[in-house]
Amino acid sequence: MFSLPKNATIIEVGPRDGLQNEGKLVTTENKLQFIAALQDAGVQEMELTSFVSPKWVPQMGDARDIVTQTKKTGRQFVLTPNERGINAALEAGAQSLAVFVGVSNTFNKKNINKTTAESMETLKPLILNLKEQGIFVRACISTAFYCPFEGAVSPEATLDLCRQFVEWGVDELSVADTIGMANPKESYELFTKLIEAFPDVLITAHFHDTRRMALANILASLQAGVTRFDASAGGLGGCPFAPGATGNVATEDVVNMLHRMGIDTGIDENLLCQAIEKIEPHVTNPVATGMYTLYKNQP
Template sequence: MFSLPNKATIIEVGPRDGLQNESRTVPTEAKLAFIAALQAAGIQEMELASFVSPKWVPQMGDARDILAQAPKSGRQIVLTPNAKGIDRALAAGAEAIAVFVGVSDSFNKKNINKTTDESMTALEPLIRNLKDEGIFVRACISTAFYCPYEGAIDPQATLSLCKRFIKLGVDELSVADTIGMANPKESYSLFKLLRDEFPGTLVAAHFHDTRRMAIANIVAALQAGIDRFDTSAGGLGGCPFAPGATGNVATEDVVHMLHRMGIDTGIDEEKLAEAVQVIEPHVSKSILTGMYTLYKNRSEAT
């Protein structure tokens, strides 16, 4: 029998990654209610918003208001693409910041018009400054397995990029299967490599469910020693710069699976389903993830 952790941490990305590609404008009040409901379910780490240009991601135009008005609970992370975004986030009171770079040059150029190396060169002094100020820094590693433009990514290239971030003193690596093409063997192999290389660093797995293998990939990551997972309530999500990428793996499905495996998350499943109900009327995507559908059908029948 393979070894499993007793506890796992869920990093909820629904309010940011889940909504960033939503075609309908979600009111700020609805986002805040969603965040509060997720917190009430027991989620202690969450991506609230991103400080990006509203021109490119209109859904995130209220990031300052979200950060100012969201109930203060646990680690509240905001995504920032560059120096301007970091300055805006800090001015708004952010205490945990995520930066992102794609392993793939092609993806990175489509996303922020820079190669991977150019992105890192620009980020290095910014990360050092953030750490000097005591800010928690999360490094999001995009296209860690596959790129929509370049195909399969060499694991050594992902490892090399992670090493550059570790040298800068980041607190956490969030390693993403951005377009949902990884399989469990690849998940185990890469996360075992990273876990062995960085035993003292927080490492989170971030899976999209394009080919319905996200849950299997999470089990493989668990076997590799990973106990932190990015998930999105309702399976919401997608990336405007990653053609074909579907939503993130659903928080409620992952939490249910972990609990059935005897792994504690500290999250109340029924309250989590209620949080999905809060956001469902405001999104265009049909929220039909397994555990949420079962809960909703049960609630409507009573």
């Protein structure tokens, strides 16, 4: 039987995941205007920035200013790859942190120069300490389906990695199809297993639209019981450490699909497109087609 939830939550990742791979530096002011417009559209959960070395990701060099100058509303994540990033984020006043690791060893090595096991060994005491402080911790699981270097990733490997995070007390698992190779059958099966295994943890699906299957994967995930989805306004994004990974699924297309199926997100579609209009002149990567194109071409 085709069953659907009444509500779904969109976690907007455009300000961080959407812009991190942008070759042209976007000013702090333009980022803040983009974030404010997304908030005005009704976005309640957002990935603002990342506390990483500006040497490796220059676009995120203004992380502290983004956190301190953004209006505090809803849940705001910042990505923190290591202890230095965590300390900097906490000093800036961040209350919700995201850590990340790839299921694939090769991807993890190319991303942060550590194997998956080495990353987990480093993250464990950091996460335990954060939870003692009452900090919301989101674990981002990269290459949960496929790796650009190793190929298919077994569901058991993804489940085992998630289980470690859950044992350490993380609040949320964001499980990513990093290079956009997953199909709806695989999405349904993996997220069904995750929800059955970890019923007390927030499960979020993160899809890239490399092969134009992101919306189909979201529908399959809805059927599996997922009600939380990462998305990027304008479809901006892509991982600089994952060859072939195009942008994230476009927020406006996800919101439109959910609304047309009677699933409320609390996000105003026109205001969302207006937010994209604010950032479009400041990026070189093209924004997604779909609902934003229809919005721009309306009489």
